[in-house]
Amino acid sequence: MSKETSNKDEINKINALVNKYLCNFIAKKFFSPFCNQDGQEISQNEYSIGCGITSSTLSKIKGLDGYNIPMTTIYSICRFENYSLEEFFSEFEKEYGTNIRP
Template identity: 50%
Template sequence: MEKVKSISELNKGLCSFIKQRYFSPFKIDGKKTSLNQYANACNLAPSTISKINSVKGYNIPVSTIYTITEFEETSLEVFFKDFFANFIPELASKK
């Protein structure tokens, strides 16, 4: 199994994946919305959403990922399967 080169790389990958999957564009019930409205709907601080959107990445807690996936009606299992399939394809193919 190939290891991730650094925790920083892993966090940037998670943030990039979340941004692509859920934040481009922000949507509530299928309708485009603002970052602030999305953050409020998710029960997260707008600054947390901004950190995830940052180019530098963010040391994202699992609890934040859970909050987003719950709001998006996706399980953590599906989220991480999709993340590993897209971010680290070698890991997905070896399972």
């Protein structure tokens, strides 16, 4: 295996782990349980409508392994939750650090 291939494999592993951690963080922070802006518990379908994200995407985020979550999805959830991206990523970094490694 070449050094370049080895590097790409390592980067892919790190990216997969970051996506997993992001999804787990979002699920723990915002989906346990799903709530509207008034703090009232709502269904996953109601939450998906509020965020403008499909319910199946929310299910993928809730999965233990997460998925390759787009920035636009994170933004939509933060917007619905009245959370700034700065605040979100600051809390994420406090929990997982800035040097995530497999």
